[in-house]
Amino acid sequence: MVAGQRRGISLRLAIDGPTYDSAYGKAAEVDCSALLDGQRLYFFAVNRNLDEPAPVRIVPANGRFSAVVDADILTGSDPTAANSFERRDVVRSRSFDDVRIDAHGAQLMIPFPVICRRDVCLAFTEHGSRIR
Numbered sequence: 001m002v003a004g005q006r007r008g009i010s011l012r013l014a015i016d017g018p019t020y021d022s023a024y025g026k027a028a029e030v031d032c033s034a035l036l037d038g039q040r041l042y043f044f045a046v047n048r049n050l051d052e053p054a055p056v057r058i059v060p061a062n063g064r065f066s067a068v069v070d071a072d073i074l075t076g077s078d079p080t081a082a083n084s085f086e087r088r089d090v091v092r093s094r095s096f097d098d099v100r101i102d103a104h105g106a107q108l109m110i111p112f113p114v115i116c117r118r119d120v121c122l123a124f125t126e127h128g129s130r131i132r
Helices: none
Strands: 019-022 023-026 032-036 042-046 053-060 065-076 091-097 108-112 116-125
Touching: 023 032, 032 053, 032 091, 042 108, 053 116
Parallel strands: none
Antiparallel strands: 019 023, 032 042, 042 116, 053 108, 065 091, 065 116
16 A cells, blocks of 8 residues: 555644654654545554554544545564565565544544554545645
């Protein structure tokens, strides 16, 4: 999903959650980015925490979610897991379906296991002309 998504408007996200000290200062445990391409919102996030899952809640400033179009998770068995020619599926992407949109489309919840990346494409209806 990431490689195929090259269009859209990069959105500025307000991230509120735990941080950790890195070589570059404070860093968010869940790193996120998002693109809006017409009526598709692409959300990409990584849970960097090695010990704790992270529930992620997305609340759009201007619009509603109507459906999950596609959702993938990329993860391995541990932080040092890597693919090789002999073992090509140690770290792999697969579909998941545990994204929950509330009844009004005003927010959604995505559970994040430790050390994983999740990519979600959502049908999105913008209200007004300003995206935050």
